[in-house]
Amino acid sequence: MLAKVRLIGKVLLIAVYTLPLILFQEVALRTGWWSDRSAPRLWHRLTLKVLGISVRLTGLPATERPLLIVSNHVSWTDILVLGSITGVHFVAKSEMRGWPVLGTFARLQRSVFVERERKRATPEQARELAERLSSGDPMVLFAEGTTGDGNRVLPFKSTLFGAAKLALESMQEGRVLVQPVAIAYLRRNGLPLDRRERGSLAWIGNMDFVPHLLALLGQKAIDVEVRFGEPIPFSADGDRKAVALNTERRVRQMLVVALRQR
Template identity: 30%
Template sequence: MSVWLPGAPCTPAACVEPAGPCVAVPRAVLRLATVVVLVLAGIVWCPLGGRLPAQWVRRWCRAIVRAAGVRVRVTGAAVPTGGLLLVANHISWLDIPLLGAVRPARMLAKAEIRRWPVAGALVARGGVLFIERDRLRALPDTVARIAGALRAGAAVVAFPEGSTWCGRARGRFHRAVFQAALDAGVPVQPVRLRYLRAGRAASTAPAFVGEDTLLASLWRVARARDLVAEVEIRPLIPAGRHLDRRSLATAADPTPHAPARTHAP
């Protein structure tokens, strides 16, 4: 199995909680339509790449999350400027705009997206770094391209678990992407993402796992009431503190790994 494509045992049936308090259908439809409009606007803006002010990108990303009916709570210090590897656990499609609201960055994406009609070309011009996830021999070239972007002063977002998990269970950080930070001599910024119901109990409603479809996940989030996305910016790991990717990955991944649920809640 490729280091970019580890699997996760989480599935909608086993891990995603049943519907709790929901908003009315017309309100959910409005939320969903607004998210779609904002995402389409972002695809159109992608060719402008780094020419857009960072503050505009942050506001756009936060607007997507809020349009879905999710409140955002950010804790921790501000993320620094300059070349930076931004790593986080991976739960939902919401993770991407959440991290973009923290700091605009170049994303890693599977190479298949590049072949999508229209959208693929626009996203490529927006600075996405594509990964051949099923080709081990492509690993050195991919790491070199990520390192080059980091040396050039870009922030690069990676989800080292390699797959989405439900949020109650999670996977370990795989080491490959951390080699790029070592090669480029840049710091690593760990971020922990959590989704809560009414700001208290953990919620798996935003999870996008297993055979779940994007439309089903979008609708589940749009119907949910009182969802909160918690973004915890953890202490920065300076360049040079760790000399190998194994110890760097471990330092960036301090949270416990709960076993996946194997039955419906």
């Protein structure tokens, strides 16, 4: 009974601050009076606290622009984790538009929505991402194209890396920085997670969002480490497949190091 009361309390707490921040973000987008990255970042931080997720950083996000941050992907909570660190925008799958709460914030955060199954739409989606990069928006790409179990990195899809090259066509800068990032879920209630436990935190395939959210709300404290690697310069004559492979290799290396030091 007490656990159910706590769960309801957490849901109500999220609701209390979500509506004002949505309105705040709407005003920011319509008027430009303040940064449209402030409200989402605050919402991500508050929601991590409610979920009991603590984030530890190794390395820092690059300050140079244009910047494409490329990360492994374990769960929808990765968005909260990365969004709480710095003001970023996400490349998200199109289905996310309809998600409760997160879908609304994804739209208001000016995410680029992609339909990975529609290959004909890829050039248009890459151009949209390129425009955002060239305008100075730091973009986050989950290059696996799906979520993994948190124990390994899946092969990166190179298609949207081509947006970095497209961005250079409309800019005077000679390069786009591609920064590899590894997200590692390490501990629950201070105790190291094993492979099975880490996999239970992942949000894989067609799992329903709300049951997964409720399960997380009932979890004990979770520790996450985010490792920012050295940015990889991508010039106009660069090979997107080579850059994708290099980024994948670095993310995999950082994840292995993080999991071994848990």
